[in-house]
Amino acid sequence: MHALQKCFLVTAVTCLIQNALGSEIINGKKAEEKSMQYMASVQNNTEHKCGGFLVSKDFVMTAAHCPIENPKSLSVVLGTHDLRKADKKMRYGVKMICRHPAFKNVTNGNDIMLLKLSKKVPLGDKKPVKLIELPIQKLNLKENKxxxxxxxxxxxxxxxxxxxxxxxxxxxxxxxxxxxxxxxxxxxxxxxxxxxxxxxxxxxxxxxxxxxxxxxxxxxxxxxxxxxxxxxxxxxxxxxxxxxxxxxxxxxxxxxxxxx
The missing domain is CATH 2.40.10.10 (Trypsin-like serine proteases)
Known part of the structure; x- marks a missing residue:
């Protein structure tokens, strides 16, 4: 199946409403500043909906079941651990939504989606945003790791x-x-x-x-x-x-x- 069969331009009339099962962090701790600079907040009308992470200069990865009520109002915030500090420079529009073509619901798997940003993210040692690397081959993680x-x-x-x-x-x-x-x-x-x-x-x-x-x-x-x-x-x-x-x-x- 073609990789882009389920990629939708945000300008198209597209509805990707899902029943979010998702997750919150229970009994965790506040992340240290600049420790996870790849983290993204996927938002609708500036309201946080899902997490995500930057995997290339213009793509954020997230879950396919992320509740996107209105794709045209979708944006991604990068470069801050505190969402109260998000400004216009940290906010990126979404040009294309690429949900895995086999996704139906979370229990059937394929819960993965790529969001193409409207512009490339500036990267560098002195920049507030970093990429996170993906595996290059299938993993076999050991129990209790x-x-x-x-x-x-x-x-x-x-x-x-x-x-x-x-x-x-x-x-x-x-x-x-x-x-x-x-x-x-x-x-x-x-x-x-x-x-x-x-x-x-x-x-x-x-x-x-x-x-x-x-x-x-x-x-x-x-x-x-x-x-x-x-x-x-x-x-x-x-x-x-x-x-x-x-x-x-x-x-x-x-x-x-x-x-x-």
């Missing part, structure tokens, strides 16, 4: 409608064995990574999605879903899209969309 996840979602369960935080939160999470994860969920999980949440008082939950699961400095996963309204003491692991399973699609999108 500690990775990190970050986002601006609420810090308490049940507040995802209006409780987004202004300052980026970050949390360390252990990788959970895929077979064990599937057994606990009782469903088939395709092309995902399981990490954190299970038997813990910290993890991701409803309210924010699309942020990266970072291991060894690489963005290996995208925050996808957890069990609805079960955040403080989840009985199932948190689930992330496994980026390494989509490298061919990602590379085609990045290569075949014309430069800004």
């Amino acid at each position: 500690i990775c990190s996840v970050a986002g601006w979602g609420p810090t308490e369960p049940g507040k995802h409608r209006s409780g987004y935080v202004n300052e980026l939160q970050v949390l360390n999470v252990p990788i959970i064995n895929k077979d064990k994860c599937q057994k606990l969920w009782g469903i088939t999980l395709k092309n995902v990574i399981c990490a954190g949440g299970y038997k813990a008082k910290s993890g991701i939950c409803q309210g924010d999605s699309g942020g990266p699961l970072v291991c060894n400095g690489l963005a290996v996963g995208i925050v996808s879903f957890n069990k609805y309204r079960n955040c403080n003491y989840p009985d199932v692991p948190n689930v992330y899209t496994d980026i390494s399973k989509y490298l061919q699609w990602i590379n085609k999108v990045l290569a075949t969309t014309k430069p800004s």
Whole structure:
């Protein structure tokens, strides 16, 4: 299937409304300034909707289920951990929405989307924005390996409608064995990574999605879903899209969309 079959120009009449399952950071801590300069806030009418992360000079990666009510009012904020400090220079329009063509809902997988920005992001040692690298081949993460996840979602369960935080939160999470994860969920999980949440008082939950699961400095996963309204003491692991399973699609999108 052509890589751009599900890429939509924002100027087109397109509706990508999804039921956000997503995640917030529960019992994490405030991220250190300039520690995660690839982080992006995906917004509608300047209101935070999802996390994301910069993977090229003009593409942000996020979750396909991100609730985009009005693509024309979509923007991305880069270059700040505190959304209260976002200014016009930090805000980028979205020129094209590239959702994975096989995405239907989060439990069926393929929860990955690329947003082409309206202009290239200036990069450099003295710039406030950095890229994060992606895997170059399929990964086999070892159980209990500690990775990190970050986002601006609420810090308490049940507040995802209006409780987004202004300052980026970050949390360390252990990788959970895929077979064990599937057994606990009782469903088939395709092309995902399981990490954190299970038997813990910290993890991701409803309210924010699309942020990266970072291991060894690489963005290996995208925050996808957890069990609805079960955040403080989840009985199932948190689930992330496994980026390494989509490298061919990602590379085609990045290569075949014309430069800004």
